[in-house]
Amino acid sequence: MKQGPTQKSELKKACINCGAELTYAPGTSHLKCDYCGHEEDINPDESLLIELELKSYLDQMGAQSHSEEISLLHCKNCGANQHVEENYKSLHCVYCGTPLIIEDLYKEDWILPGAVLPFQLTQQESHRLFEKWVKKLWFAPNKLKRAALDPTHTKGLYAPYWTFDAQLFANYTGQRGDYYYVSVPYTTTVNGKTVTRTRQERRTRWTPAAGSIQGFVDDTLIKASHQKKGLIPLKIARWNLNKLEPFDTSFLAGFITEKYTIPLKDGHLEAKDEARVIADRWAKRDIGGDTQRVHSLDMTLSDETFKHILLPVYISAYQYKGKRYNFFVNGQSGAISGDRPYSFWKIFFLVLAVIALIVLILYLQGQ
Known part of the structure; x- marks a missing residue:
């Protein structure tokens, strides 16, 4: 394991009254002590909410100006790289539930986040949404519905994303x-x-139609991590990025932070594909008429910048009959999505009841 000095992203802040660790209170702008209730304001530095020049990072120049070391645990089952705060006593992967071994801790450089979207829902509020969801499931096993679902299995995760900005210019040909x-x-x-x-x-x-279009492409959002299991579903992966705060490690206190596993250059390639989709849409709007065809699109992006941002999601990994299921809550909006088991016997007896009803109707009609 690589040794190194304690980095600013890993410093813990202690309560001045009782010495316990302060954690971020979702939906607020302060840290709170869970033991004595003491609160301290978070005052993020607005000057840190900046876009980084893309070209210098892709050229491997200037990358150290906004980077530092972070301690990580790698999940060998699903591939997620997680920075786990010390107050988590049970070290399990937030995505798939696989035990994480503290002895495997290692340090690695990362590009510092430029912004963070703080949690707006508490862990308790997230878990209540989970319980309501379970109760409404059709054909869910009774054991699952009766289960005392442990709130500690619902973990708050800051998931990494890239955002890209650029000036877009394109010449096009097509038909109106x-x-x-x-x-x-x-x-x-x-x-x-x-x-x-x-x-x-x-x-x-x-x-025939031809012309040029130009405009500013703002905050193209690209997922910056890849897992083999427990992927965050698109249904909940929508955040209001206007609420981003300048990066301050205080917002991370008490939560798990995932390190990006999709490199900046790969995220940029995906962002260029998204920009081409936007350019195609702009070209069709420029062509006008009732319908359009775009035959060629010569696109140029300039003044490209990016940010590494962290977005909030609660994940609950639960197990039923040896199979693991995931449930997700958007930590800002409360949007929910999840996997669920089905009761074979409930479905079996329903089918039998339907067959019996059909037989009874046919019998009565034959009388």
């Missing part, structure tokens, strides 16, 4: 489609007689 309608005769039979009528059919008149 305008709808028009023609009367088309057809024959039909009315009262035994063949009659001719007309109906309106839509046609499209295509004309």
